[in-house]
Amino acid sequence: MSSGGRGVLATECDVPDLFASVFIRDLYARLLEGRHFGKALLEARQHILAAHRNPLGLIYAAYLPLEARLERK
Numbered sequence: 001m002s003s004g005g006r007g008v009l010a011t012e013c014d015v016p017d018l019f020a021s022v023f024i025r026d027l028y029a030r031l032l033e034g035r036h037f038g039k040a041l042l043e044a045r046q047h048i049l050a051a052h053r054n055p056l057g058l059i060y061a062a063y064l065p066l067e068a069r070l071e072r073k
Contacts, residue, residue, distance in 0.1 A: 007064020009041075019056050023048055031070045038066025 015023075026047055030040035045057035 006068060007037075007062065009060060009062050009064075012059045012061060015056050015059065019054065022052075023057050023060070032072075034069060036066060037062060037064060037068045041066075 009027075011020075023044060027040055027044040030043055031037065035043070041060065041062055045060070048054050048057040
């Protein structure tokens with residue numbers, strides 16, 4: 001954040017790299033569709049839990065305004 005970032009997404013503990021890549025791809029796809037960060041994070045967590053029966057998405061924490069969204073230039 002000291003280098004200009006508006007927030008950070010982090011986990012409360014270590015997660016396997018393979019899971020992290022699946023989760024973040026799901027999250028970014030939702031963000032690129034224009035969803036607010038909070039909505040995209042919730043939907044990604046729900047999808048991973050329902051589709052893969054994997055609760056690891058629940059350990060991601062967002063430290064940023066949840067109404068934030070990505071904008072394409």
